[in-house]
Amino acid sequence: MALELRASHGHSLRLDIVGYQFPDGTVDSLNWLLIRFTVQVPGQEPWTKVDPSLETGELLSLARWFENMGTVDMRGPRPGYHFLEPNLSFSLVPVKGGKRRLRVHFDAESRPPWAPPRGQGAHSTAWVEFPLEEVDPKAMARWAHEEHARFPAREPPWD
Known part of the structure; x- marks a missing residue:
């Protein structure tokens, strides 16, 4: 299953979870996807890019961030969701x-070849965006939940 987003102005994004980085598991990368x-x-x-x-x-x-993104207060700092690795992040912009x-x-290893040089600040200068009224936060959250069911956290075999 893939998460697919398309904007009327021409941006599109498809995210697929291919699998665990190391299907057999290792000490430091047991749950990386x-x-x-x-x-x-x-x-x-x-x-x-994979x-x-x-x-x-x-x-x-x-999934929780997707579920709540339609109700986020935009008066404070730019709300966003960042992962441990800086390759991918999400934000809401007014x-x-x-x-x-x-x-x-x-960002990092996931910067596209057409991206301008990396800027300063918390957010990459390489991005695609989608009007909030053109996305379905509930479907996006459902995708994340379903992918988590397919790829649950794995416990080390030595525990």
Whole structure:
């Protein structure tokens, strides 16, 4: 199952969880998941990358963030969700007219080849975004829950 987002202005994103980074498990990477990003922005070639970008437990936190992103107060700092690895993150950004957009950031090993040089601050300069009214937070949360069921946290065999 994939998470697919498309914006009327031409941005698209597909996230697939390929599997555990090390299917047999190791001490330091037992629960890291390989994520395939497929990204399209107008005027650029589609870009695909596979990278270990999040752990199994982070999927549940991401599901909760997706469930609540429509009700986040935009008066404070830019609300976002960041994983332990900086490759992928999500944020909500205000736009004119009191609307908001979901922005998906790519950084570190997951920066696309067309991205401008990395900027300063907490968020990457490589991103795609989607008007909040064009995404379904409940479906996004369902995807994260279903993927967590497919790839649950694994306990070390030596416990």
